[in-house]
Structures are given as C-alpha cells and as structure tokens.
Amino acid sequence: MSGQSFVWVGFVGSENITKDITQRSPLKGKNRIVAHVGIGTEASFGDVTLAHLIDFSTGKLKVLPFKKRVGCAYDFISKAFMCDRGSPFTMVVFGKDSNGIRFRRHIGTFELFG
Numbered sequence: 001m002s003g004q005s006f007v008w009v010g011f012v013g014s015e016n017i018t019k020d021i022t023q024r025s026p027l028k029g030k031n032r033i034v035a036h037v038g039i040g041t042e043a044s045f046g047d048v049t050l051a052h053l054i055d056f057s058t059g060k061l062k063v064l065p066f067k068k069r070v071g072c073a074y075d076f077i078s079k080a081f082m083c084d085r086g087s088p089f090t091m092v093v094f095g096k097d098s099n100g101i102r103f104r105r106h107i108g109t110f111e112l113f114g
Helices: none
Strands: 006-013 029-038 047-055 061-068 076-078 081-083 089-096 102-110
Touching: 006 089, 006 102, 029 047, 029 061, 029 089, 047 076
Parallel strands: none
Antiparallel strands: 006 029, 029 076, 029 081, 047 061, 047 089, 061 076, 089 102
C-alpha cells in the first residue's frame, strides 16, 4: 500500500462543499476533509476513498468516506464529522494513485482550532 503519490488535505465547514478555501485544522462544529492526490509535479490524479480519524484520548475511530468533486482544486470531499472538543486526533488517508496502486498515507496529528 505504498504507491508514489502525495496527498494534500484541508478542512472546510460542512456548508462549504464547493469551495477550496481550507483550514489547516478543523473548526468547532461540523467539518469536512477535502483532498487532492498527485504524483510529483505530474498532472496525474488518483482517488481518495477513506479517512480514518483516531482520537488520542478515547482511542475511538471515525471512518469517513470520500466522494468526487468536480471543478475544484481539491477533487474529493469527505462525509461531515463533528469536532467539538480539543482532543488531538491523527488522520490516515486511503486511496489509489493514477497508476491504480493502492496507498495509505499518515497525514498528521490535528487539534481543534478556534
């Protein structure tokens, strides 16, 4: 599950499903993750299928499916999720690159912003 792809992600409010103005951290309330997959500097794209969010304090796992967006810099958007406390969580994203190779990327650790 390695592939050669890079994954860029950001957070948007649940109402901003067509916008590409993102935050680096989730905001209080409903959020969605937007994502884009590429290989180096090539204009090649892949698919993002799922994100796993793992809460550090409770160990709970949230599984968020993604769907395709059209005409946006971030090609995929996740199902909405609530972020209402400051507990940090880690994100792992799953998908396929433009060559059909499955990947798993640990994106980082995030905390509620604002």
